[in-house]
Amino acid sequence: MKFGFQSKVAVVTGGAMGIGEATAITFSELGARVVVLDRDREKGARAAASLAGESGAGSFHWCDIESAESVQAAMDEAARQHGAIHVVAHCAGIQRYGDAITTSLDVWRETLGVNLDGCFHVVRSALPHMVAAGGGAIVVVGSVQTVAAVANSAAYVTAKHGLAGLVRSVALDFAGKNIRANCVMPGAIDTPMLRASINMGADPEAVRAACAATHPLGRIGRPEEVARAIAFLASDWASFITGTTLAVDGGMLIPAGGMAFQRGGTGSVAKQ
Numbered sequence: 001m002k003f004g005f006q007s008k009v010a011v012v013t014g015g016a017m018g019i020g021e022a023t024a025i026t027f028s029e030l031g032a033r034v035v036v037l038d039r040d041r042e043k044g045a046r047a048a049a050s051l052a053g054e055s056g057a058g059s060f061h062w063c064d065i066e067s068a069e070s071v072q073a074a075m076d077e078a079a080r081q082h083g084a085i086h087v088v089a090h091c092a093g094i095q096r097y098g099d100a101i102t103t104s105l106d107v108w109r110e111t112l113g114v115n116l117d118g119c120f121h122v123v124r125s126a127l128p129h130m131v132a133a134g135g136g137a138i139v140v141v142g143s144v145q146t147v148a149a150v151a152n153s154a155a156y157v158t159a160k161h162g163l164a165g166l167v168r169s170v171a172l173d174f175a176g177k178n179i180r181a182n183c184v185m186p187g188a189i190d191t192p193m194l195r196a197s198i199n200m201g202a203d204p205e206a207v208r209a210a211c212a213a214t215h216p217l218g219r220i221g222r223p224e225e226v227a228r229a230i231a232f233l234a235s236d237w238a239s240f241i242t243g244t245t246l247a248v249d250g251g252m253l254i255p256a257g258g259m260a261f262q263r264g265g266t267g268s269v270a271k272q
């Protein structure tokens with residue numbers, strides 16, 4: 001079986017930047033017709049246009065994934081324009097900080113609204129088109145924070161945990177319709193989102209170095225490294241994989257107690 005997406009229509013949310021942009025490029029290189037959904041009109045349209053030469057014209061459709069109506073309209077228009085939707089890579093998301101006291105209600109609602117409700121809007125509007133197409137695959141971008149927590153990120157952690165539940169529900173409920181759903185869990189990936197977070201620190205270079213050091217592979221990941229995992233899970237090569245979470249994290253979730261404990265704790269004492 002050849003690996004690729006020839007004659008498939010792949011919708012990528014958040015395709016204007018970062019992991020989504022890399023995913024859109026990867027799908028296009030693998031033969032898909034790529035549809036970009038994003039709230040950034042300028043970058044989204046540019047990303048979609050730059051893919052047109054590779055695999056036939058894709059398209060850009062504006063939406064704010066927090067708004068069910070705008071997602072529905074964008075998804076329906078994409079399906080109408082391209083005749084079907086076979087793959088959805090849901091990459092759009094935002095990062096917000098705060099603990100359970102300092103997170104304002106507005107920030108809580110915005111973070112859950114975009115990161116969790118947004119995913120629901122995307123799968124809910126895409127599924128009827130995928131059923132009509134006879135099946136397909138959904139890949140949702142979670143985070144290592146889908147199964148673990150980073151300090152001062154209560155709303156983000158909660159939303160990312162919720163995605164695993166939604167993915168498992170969709171995988172179970174739509175398996176009989178030949179639709180698979182999976183979740184990738186990136187570690188720190190070099191995107192505009194990560195750079196914005198790093199730049200919030202008093203010493204951004206120190207934050208970047210500390211971030212890199214939390215991964216046993218010793219570095220921050222590249223967007224295309226996540227995109228390739230998304231492409232695999234969305235492809236027919238992953239035909240018996242559904243409802244799962246795949247860490248794409250340079251090993252970040254491995255070390256009990258974190259890398260500092262591995263270097264200085266009991267795991268280090270008997271070394272020659």
Ligand SMILES: NC(=O)c1ccc[n+]([C@@H]2O[C@H](COP(=O)([O-])OP(=O)(O)OC[C@H]3O[C@@H](n4cnc5c(N)ncnc54)[C@H](O)[C@@H]3O)[C@@H](O)[C@H]2O)c1
Binds near residue numbers: 040093
């Ligand atoms: N970068 C990382 O280190 C990292 C790590 C783990 C998980 N993630 C997750 O990966 C996904 C992509 O992150 P990224 O780093 O590429 O982010 P990014 O900020 O670089 O890109 C996010 C994209 O989503 C779009 N977007 C955001 N809110 C939207 C909305 N309401 N409606 C429509 N589009 C919207 C943005 O316009 C942008 O194109 C997110 O879900 C993020 O939580 C990122």
